[in-house]
Amino acid sequence: METIGEGPVAVVYADGGSALKTFPAPLDRQTRADLDGELAALRTLGDARPILVPDGVEVLPDGKPALRMERCVQSLAQLVARNGPLSAEDTVTIGLTLSAALATAHQAGIVHGGVHPGNLLFRDTGEPLVADFGVVLRAAFPRDVLPWLEFTAPETVRDGTADEATDLYGLGAVLRFALTGEPPFRFQPGEQDGERVLKVLHVDPEPVQDEQLGALLGRLLAKDPDDRPDSAAAVTEELSWLREPELPRTPIKVIGPPPAKRQAPADRHGKLGLILGIAAALALLAAAPILLLSQRASTPPQAEMGAAQLPPLVPTPSKEPQLTLDEPVDLGDTVKLTWSSPEVLDFAVVIAPADQPNRTVYAERKHTLEVPVSRDLPYCFAIQGTNGAQTVETPPRPIRGATCKT
Template sequence: MTIDHPLDDLVPLGDGPVATVLAGVAEDGQSAFALKVFPGPLPRRVRGELDRELARLRPLAGRAPLLVPDAVDALPDGRAVLRMALCTQSLTELVGSAGPLDGGDVLALGEAVAVALAALHGAGVVHGGVSPGNVLFGAEGEPLLADAGTVLREAFAGDAGPPGYRAPETLREAVVDERTDLYGLGAMLHFALTGHPPHGEQPSGDPAGYVLRILNEPVPRPARPDVPPELLDLVGALLSADPAGRPIDAAYVADRLATAGTAPVPAAAPPSERALVAVAGAPARPKSSGRIGLLIAVPVMIAVVVAVAVILLRDEPAPLVPPAGPPPAPVPTAAPPAALVLDAPADQGATVELTWHADGAQLQFAVVVAAEGAPSVTRFTGQERTLREPVTPGLKYCFLVQATDGVHTFQSASRPIRGATCNR
């Protein structure tokens, strides 16, 4: 099968270790999809193995938080393509823009990924490369584990993920199994807690020394007195250099994460200043105070972001920023602040200075940046009311700000630069 979607309609989203991710709009013009393009064709043997692997994965998608390709295609030049639902962002992007996550959010995120791994392992599939880059967020903010399976990783060498998230035995002996997936889960949780891999970022000039550090040095315990100690203990066990020292399986980890944090954090821990909403999950779980809670509790904000991407990808003259998504369901609480105003952007050529103001002190903000001919991006700024955004000189842009008080979601009017045409 060869994909017949015009290549000119596809927009680059990013490059991974091997593949390039593009986005497009379905024929109905109302939904978007992602294409993961590999550097070459699939030999018949590999295609057969991939079809069998996907046959085991697809029944799991409705029961576990997994992003499974809808189809295997090829470009006219023969390069292999996986087609799947378009997600809003990755854990790498979320932490990169908003910083390490709160303990309650890490518990919810970790439980979702552990449930996904348990489903994979129960079906006889090894993920083979768990890392923050393949933990994605769906249109309603739900975490999803993507890129499961080893067939394509083996077919395209180099698709095993960054070394900082790979188990010591994988680096030393190329072992890939369920226990290396558990190490990847621990490394992903460590990143969510700290903003960096377990052994720090890889130095640009010393890759061999970095691998030796992973093979020989223990992982430092994250300095997070504000999170449940049992969460830190579990992350430490997952990152054991000895595979036998890791938890027995992913289902056990999911159960541990579901019940972790039921005891109060020690009084000495600093209180969160970003309390927002309760994380979905067990009733005894502490309230979330960070960005995962924001994504789970306020799907309207994410729906608007996805709608922006769909509008930008259409092959027709269209405003850069779309109308708001469907309004949130009525909630019997106080009305949201009356106004959220984005000031006129200050275009400085390579950057744009954005400032905004709104009634209410305890608000969380996100800025939607829409560039002509490119997918929109969202910058979560927490309670900050300013943003300096890098832009391409000469390219048209639209900006809008969204806010939530934990119950309501509302947004500013959009603001253009360089003659862009924007909807609200």
């Protein structure tokens, strides 16, 4: 089958008129049940909504799961890369599609969990669809999300929050990308990943030139989720007015106390496999450059693994957390990593392949993780952990003859 897409975790193949999105390891029974329930809930939303719902889950001969779905011709990311930014009119049209899809899902209690230009897709007719709804697979397969960092809400960076407000932030980031051709925060040559994280947490995006769209984007990209619009449905209404400004809008006078701020769901945290920050200290530390450098043919590859020297965010306690990484188990296409700590820590897995950029996978509070690897490359691995006040890193562990250097 032809490969038509590849992300940090999944690979998408063309299979006739369908797309087959494959994942790197089998699902356990509970995860499969959760995924089936999530897909069933999406199917209840109806075909009229601009949501790409997978046809179902298939198990490949090697036991790995795959989602079969309609094959689309391109994503918004690909469209903008080829043709440049969209007009304000087309951006509003895209926004109406995305906000309507989010509004429908939110009303059914479904969160997208990772809105970015790569999952806004187009049929060959030009009709846009929103793909990749749901958090079950994001939790099952933690991924390196640094490529989409600038489209991720600050609260997700801090603690893994995934809710309606974080979807609205993603909506704003996608619309800004469509209109300008750039994410909310422009990447600068030589910029470290930790600096990118700091921008998302603390820097407001520069305003866009379009006055009306700019005002809406500013609210969608607010650092405080309570400063964002109340709902995706409210955004749909505002975008509809921007497209048809001659339609009158009836002002409504609010009498009595102001409306209460948006209440967070009872369990907003920990449901997402894409945690960028696990507390800001770990986000900055884990994102530091880690290189595995191939030596001369007569010597095995070496990995230079280090952490950014950044000021502590909180006072450092006298006792350093304890963290131990067991010997990695090489399974061919994946490597099983297991680590231990007597303390409650949040973790990140640092993956350093030979002659390639490092990857960082956020593991929440898990103590084991199976990560996808290439069969023909040596690797070094390390685990980083934080208790919110201090960070600790294990000595790196090699596989396939790599020599790891700290």
